[in-house]
């Protein structure tokens with residue numbers, strides 16, 4: 001890899017900031033760092049068996065220690081978090097004098113039933129020095145040192161790869177996680193942002209999140225989060241999305257007054273729902289499978305959910321109509337995110353994702369950026385613009401009179417080339433000249449797996 005590519009991929013923060021752009025909201029936590037001032041993620045079980053990462057933000061003062069409860073606890077909790085909270089939960093004992101200048105040491109039973117080993121430091125000024133602070137260290141269950149195995153993004157210690165996704169089991173994102181990382185342990189998160197945090201806090205090894213759908217378009221929230229967080233795109237998966245209309249067993253279409261689902265799913269089925277002649281209001285829900293679970297848990301006989309066939313199975317729902325997406329070739333593209341970038345290669349098709357902003361007036365900057373790729377015959381597969389949150393408006397007129405303002409944007413581009421290729425490095429070197437901010441979000445293998453259009457088309461949607 002050339003020095004330029006290496007610099008771009010290994011030290012993203014170095015080349016990304018311009019004086020006009022403040023640093024991101026927070027940085028990825030290094031493995032051993034305990035997030036003292038970071039909002040806590042706390043686990044809440046919404047069903048007895050299903051751990052879901054939910055973002056309930058608590059002020060740090062609500063925890064007895066800065067470590068305790070700093071990360072969500074659950075079955076899949078990493079040894080990191082267990083170690084961190086153990087290390088912090090050893091309570092200090094009332095003070096006790098040391099004996100005759102030597103460190104004292106004796107055993108006692110703690111309130112928690114553990115046997116503790118009392119250790120006091122030697123008194124500094126002789127035997128009568130009092131109130132040496134005691135550290136209580138449990139004799140049993142001593143904290144074990146971290147080993148290199150826990151510092152690896154890949155689970156070399158024999159466990160399965162932990163992959164965070166947004167939604168609950170049965171969500172399309174769960175299926176995408178399974179396609180991206182076969183045999184992974186999929187970790188449900190209640191929000192996209194929580195999935196980012198789960199990776200940053202080493203609760204998960206990777207996250208798989210949707211960025212665009214062939215019918216519904218971009219999932220803007222994830223574009224914004226890509227910029228606010230420091231994770232790298234290490235891959236992509238395209239998932240055919242086949243929607244079903246689900247209702248409680250025995251419910252007929254005529255009884256329905258409401259359809260709930262993820263906004264993307266609702267928009268992907270809009271025409272079909274209308275054609276089906278349903279007299280229903282549409283309501284947004286956090287995710288498709290969560291909508292099905294909600295209908296099932298609350299016994300709602302007037303409400304249907306748009307979700308997958310797997311969600312129907314999981315939550316005991318009846319499939320009223322199958323294949324209700326407006327196009328049989330409905331596909332959602334997901335990105336795979338990790339704490340570290342992968343090394344770009346040239347032996348297979350790669351894609352690179354970048355984001356940039358410019359602070360020069362005039363529209364020709366965008367034209368120049370695009371021409372940097374066109375000139376080198378690099379195909380662009382996606383362009384997205386998002387409001388520049390730190391600098392939403394630009395004053396064109398110094399006098400600030402009239403309406404001489406225009407919106408400022410961040411531009412996201414995906415192009416078909418690897419950062420290991422000279423033409424891609426040269427294109428980015430040129431782009432850097434025109435822009436005030438440039439960040440490579442990732443250079444990763446393209447998903448080339450052929451997928452068949454859904455065999456069930458919307459015309460088969462029937463009760």
Ligand SMILES: O=C(O)C(=O)C[C@]1(C(=O)O)C=C[C@@H](O)C=C1
Pocket residue numbers: 166167170171172173174210213219241262264265286287288289332
């Ligand atoms: O709600 C789900 O099941 C999701 O996985 C989310 C999501 C999305 O955000 O676009 C993923 C794929 C489908 O396009 C519909 C919804």
